[in-house]
Amino acid sequence: IALIVFFTNCKSENKDEDKEKIEIANTDSKKDTSTKPNIVVIYLDDLGYGDLSSYGATELQTPNIDALAEGGVKFTSGYASSATCTPSRYALLTGMYPWRNKKAKILPGTAPLLISTEQQTLPKMLKKEGYQTAIVGKWHLGLGTGVVDWNTKITPGPNEVGFEESYILAATQDRVPTVYIQNGNVVGLDPDDPILVNYKENFEGEPTAISNPEMVKMKWHHGHNNSIVNGIGRIGYMKGGEAAKWSDIDMADHFLAKAKDYVKTHKDKPFFLYYAMQQPHVPRTPHPRFAGTSGLGPRGDVILEADWCIGEFMKTLEEEGILENTLVIFSSDNGPVLNDGYYDDAVEKNGKHDAKGGLRGGKYSLFEAGTRVPFITYWKGKIQPKVSDAIVCQMDLLASLANLVNTEETSTDSKELLDVLLGESNKGRENLIIEATSRTALRSGDWLMIPMYPGKNFREKVGIEVGSLPEFQLYNLKEDIGQQNNLAKSNPDKLAEMIKTFESLRGK
């Protein structure tokens, strides 16, 4: 608006010049009206840096996600804030480093809402700027204030921190309650069969994966031996709510239908949709259409299923005529794990697949595979395809998207990197503190520094090196992406510099 006023007010002797100025003004005003594109965040659960063919996977093909990577900006140093779900989602939605909140750890299904209703959030910011806002999929940020009655309206939850509409699973697919919750109400609940949930003890007489192994179809490897739902042992105990229980094999189709429906019914005004898919987290339960299709077992199958869902979702944007006015951001909440607690052939059928994509570690790890994840921005007609090595973190969406919608957000840890996200600049973050199971490390430029941590480095059950060693670790990621060569001793100056930056950022 400012530009138009300026140009129409200024008189020029030269008619051609005037014409040119008006054209510039017109282009700019066009730009102004398109600064409120729809925004969709597609977020996978436990998808690794090497799990997509566009990120180097050779053992499975993910054509629909690849189309986003090839038609948009494919980041090679895109990060989740953390190596587990809850803290990463906390950072994504609040723009805050999760280690500032001691409660930002993997939450049980009965945990209270982790985000304060006073806190700034990505959906709140967008809502204030006129956006319609919704979440479809995995929440895992707690619900209620402490004692949740699942049979009445469950609040506060997503609807109280900025989402006008919510259709969620409360925690994880492997945790009770195994029901969908729409705007605070359990979907399909029969009032005569109330739901009870307890994470400490079982309800008398209810079968568990330990007491009734004959009822279990997917065997548990570690944990996951409490209540049995659909033949799968879960974390936590649940009683009742029979009619409301979800069907695991239909979950992907179910969320996809909700996401598509949201687009179709909200396309006339700008919307923000957080489509938080459940794959490839455990239990991996591909729809029969996908079972056996990857050759890598259910873990590969659900990745193909997720890829298909994304293709269908993108088709919907196109069919509804809003593809060119929609910014799509694709990423994952943390790195990969093969065995996360069930015998599901993920290890046995993995073959040559490298879910870590050449990085070290995995989910739960301070090594790169814990937090470095596929990260893609796609906006047809607006973003030019490229590969970017800039360091970006999901936490940065809040400030960057604030800029996109012509406002400012400076009260959080979120960095304003809109140009980088749109592929117009390569100047990403200089520093990023990453987090894994309450430990932190520093990525700075090409370097990664992991402080000394007690405890075991190799977590046998999941088969992952989590990064805890009794000495400082320093890696040059440009030369040593697999982090095999600890330079802490041979490069004491760099180490000292990294420790200094780390301490100043962590506030020590």
Ligand code: NG6
């Ligand atoms: C762990 C679970 C794991 C997974 C994880 C959360 C056990 C033994 N392991 O505690 O299966 O649910 O929590 O994953 O229970 S996340 O992606 O949501 O962070």
Ligand code: CA
């Ligand atoms: Ca996860």
